[in-house]
Amino acid sequence: MEDLTFDFIIARYNYWLVITLMMTGFYVVVSRGNLIKKIVGLNLFQTSVFMLYISAGKIIGGTAPIFTDNPDEVYSNPLPHVLILTAIVVGVATTALGLALIIRIKETFGSIEEDELLKIEHDYDTTGKMPTAEGRP
Amino acid sequence: MLEQLTHHLPALQTVIPLIAAPLCMLFGSRHIAWTITLIASLATFVISCVLLAQVIDGSVISYHLGGWEPPLGIEYRIDAFNAFVLLIVSGIGALIPFYAPASIKSEIPKSLHSYFYTAYLLCLTGLLGVTVTGDAFNVFVFLEVSSLSTYALVAMGAKKDPRALTSAFNYLVMGTIGATFFVLGLGLLYILTGTLNMVDLADKILLLEDNRTLNVAFAFILVGLGLKIAMFPMHLWLPNAYAYAPSAVTAFLAATATKVAIYTLLRFLFTVFSFDYPFEVQTLEWVVLPLAIMAMFAASIVAIFQTNLKRLLAYSSIAQVGYMLLGVTFLSKTGVTATIIHLFNHAVTKGGLFMAVGALVLRYGSPNIEDLRGAGRQMPWTMAAFVAGGLSLIGVPLTAGFISKWYLISAAFEANHWVPAILIVASSLLAVIYVWRVVEAAYLQEPANPTRQIKEAPPMMLISTWVLIGASFYFGIDASFTTHAASAGADMLLGSVDNSAHIILEPSHSLIPHVTPHGQE
Numbered sequence A: 001m002e003d004l005t006f007d008f009i010i011a012r013y014n015y016w017l018v019i020t021l022m023m024t025g026f027y028v029v030v031s032r033g034n035l036i037k038k039i040v041g042l043n044l045f046q047t048s049v050f051m052l053y054i055s056a057g058k059i060i061g062g063t064a065p066i067f068t069d070n071p072d073e074v075y076s077n078p079l080p081h082v083l084i085l086t087a088i089v090v091g092v093a094t095t096a097l098g099l100a101l102i103i104r105i106k107e108t109f110g111s112i113e114e115d116e117l118l119k120i121e122h123d124y125d126t127t128g129k130m131p132t133a134e135g136r137p
Numbered sequence B: 001m002l003e004q005l006t007h008h009l010p011a012l013q014t015v016i017p018l019i020a021a022p023l024c025m026l027f028g029s030r031h032i033a034w035t036i037t038l039i040a041s042l043a044t045f046v047i048s049c050v051l052l053a054q055v056i057d058g059s060v061i062s063y064h065l066g067g068w069e070p071p072l073g074i075e076y077r078i079d080a081f082n083a084f085v086l087l088i089v090s091g092i093g094a095l096i097p098f099y100a101p102a103s104i105k106s107e108i109p110k111s112l113h114s115y116f117y118t119a120y121l122l123c124l125t126g127l128l129g130v131t132v133t134g135d136a137f138n139v140f141v142f143l144e145v146s147s148l149s150t151y152a153l154v155a156m157g158a159k160k161d162p163r164a165l166t167s168a169f170n171y172l173v174m175g176t177i178g179a180t181f182f183v184l185g186l187g188l189l190y191i192l193t194g195t196l197n198m199v200d201l202a203d204k205i206l207l208l209e210d211n212r213t214l215n216v217a218f219a220f221i222l223v224g225l226g227l228k229i230a231m232f233p234m235h236l237w238l239p240n241a242y243a244y245a246p247s248a249v250t251a252f253l254a255a256t257a258t259k260v261a262i263y264t265l266l267r268f269l270f271t272v273f274s275f276d277y278p279f280e281v282q283t284l285e286w287v288v289l290p291l292a293i294m295a296m297f298a299a300s301i302v303a304i305f306q307t308n309l310k311r312l313l314a315y316s317s318i319a320q321v322g323y324m325l326l327g328v329t330f331l332s333k334t335g336v337t338a339t340i341i342h343l344f345n346h347a348v349t350k351g352g353l354f355m356a357v358g359a360l361v362l363r364y365g366s367p368n369i370e371d372l373r374g375a376g377r378q379m380p381w382t383m384a385a386f387v388a389g390g391l392s393l394i395g396v397p398l399t400a401g402f403i404s405k406w407y408l409i410s411a412a413f414e415a416n417h418w419v420p421a422i423l424i425v426a427s428s429l430l431a432v433i434y435v436w437r438v439v440e441a442a443y444l445q446e447p448a449n450p451t452r453q454i455k456e457a458p459p460m461m462l463i464s465t466w467v468l469i470g471a472s473f474y475f476g477i478d479a480s481f482t483t484h485a486a487s488a489g490a491d492m493l494l495g496s497v498d499n500s501a502h503i504i505l506e507p508s509h510s511l512i513p514h515v516t517p518h519g520q521e
Helices: A006-010 A013-031 A036-057 A079-110 A114-127 B001-009 B007-025 B029-053 B080-107 B110-132 B134-159 B163-193 B198-207 B211-227 B237-244 B247-272 B277-304 B309-329 B333-364 B380-394 B400-414 B417-446 B459-477 B480-494
Strands: B061-064 B076-079 B503-505
Touching: A006 A036, A013 A036, A013 B163, A013 B211, A036 A079, A036 B163, A079 A114, A079 B134, A079 B163, A079 B333, A114 B163, B001 B007, B007 B029, B007 B061, B007 B076, B007 B110, B007 B163, B029 B061, B029 B076, B029 B080, B029 B110, B076 B080, B080 B110, B080 B134, B080 B333, B080 B459, B080 B480, B110 B134, B110 B247, B134 B163, B134 B237, B134 B247, B163 B198, B163 B211, B163 B237, B198 B247, B211 B247, B211 B277, B237 B247, B237 B309, B247 B309, B247 B333, B247 B480, B277 B309, B277 B417, B309 B333, B309 B400, B309 B417, B333 B380, B333 B400, B333 B459, B333 B480, B380 B400, B380 B417, B380 B459, B400 B417, B400 B459, B400 B480
Parallel strands: B061 B503
Antiparallel strands: B061 B076
16 A cells, blocks of 8 residues: 555545545535535535546546547547536436426425425324415425 | 347337337327337337347347447347346336326326326336446446436326425435446446446456455445445335335336346446455445345334335335345355346236235325225225235245245355344244235225225226236246246356357448357357
């Protein structure tokens, strides 16, 4: 195992950024009760993985991966970029679906706070009734 | 023309439902959408039968998408194992169009029916795609196609119970975390090896010695897929999602979605990694084994105390996932065979059970056991199906559940793990309790409302329920097909037979496949 020297840490700065971003996103998802904030946290979390892929595909001094006449041209690895394009599409779809669900939840329950939703669901369980528009928190 | 079509079967398997899905939405009419769904799902079922017939002897089909050769191009790779899983998924998928119309009529507003069929076909596409592909990143994409449509399907239960919305949201959050962990693990594997083709990954991983990045990648993949298969204690999304989704959706998901995720896990455990990789063996023995046993007990005990029948069965599913994982941890061919057999048997049994419950919910309007009192007399055929499925869940002889447990216990003895063997029997007794609770309410108690006339379930629902329940008996009496297919699949996974591709289909270069005899590759 290599020693955790200053150079070792600096040379891998992209990984540290990814880890920080990922843990921030994960923390937001777990700790926030507001559903929209959860979705934002989820986005951060996914973006960190995108950055991991993209930074791994970068070659120092490399240009965009486009064929030129120069056979010695150094270019970045295009495959991770393509993969992440797909993953971004998946991420956008997830966010869209999550937000659509939040709208429906707001319409039905009148709240998007997790603790209030739990209380409304508990009342629904015992009384079988949803709160009316006036009774909503 | 027909010959050309047969060369594209692996791709058509996913392409047919994928194209059919938007058609359902474009036509808008629920009758046309239903017809399209029926045709597409029957077509995938036929294709999977043909594919299984081609590979059951141990040959492997490698289909190069767009004619790009693997490992650079995406490869669809079909062997005895995934052809068997394809058969399960498409078989149950083909029953759903028969079951769904009567069931969703009362649960989903009519204007949403064509969307229901669209989402259902997309879900089917994703599940079949995960199973058929040989490319690790492609697995992620298909997994998300199926998951995203599943979230939408679960949310469609909102008319009946608004909690479907919050459970779909929780499922979305947890499922996305799982998928992101999974794709992070893949990213680390890609950084290490520079490839995403599963077979190629396996070759390159063998060359890596003890490597911490590899261990981290393995852990991320295990946890990510663990969330998708509802591995205890990552099962929290499952009970609510199953309980509040429309009945047809619950039946489909319980029978296929977690099974496909377990398939993916097995694919990664054995095809990509292998028992030669010490970290995997340690993880299975010290992490997965205790969790599997805890799932068998904790989830079964929780199931006993449920008042909602759908939730009861959902918890029972979590316990069954425990059995499937337990089989793998015995680190033997018998263990893996037991897992694959149970994967099939449980899909059939739980699908049938949830279909029976869907019929009860349709007539009684409530999934609570209390409201279903007297159902044994008012809906005799549906309740009989439930009892028969319950017997298979417990593992009574002559049912499919018995065959799974028999294999599991023999695998446990073979590995000298006699404690898990006893625990398997003990946890089956817990299943007796929760099934009995329902039987007691349905047969021995007076109806909750004796004046209310309850009709037997609609014939199409009853027939599809009984097809699955009948299958669970058939495969309990004559298990030669399941054991043969499962042991061929286990051979393929453990690499004890030659698993190089024998039939290579390269569509754009030539429509005639290069067929090479066994082992000449």
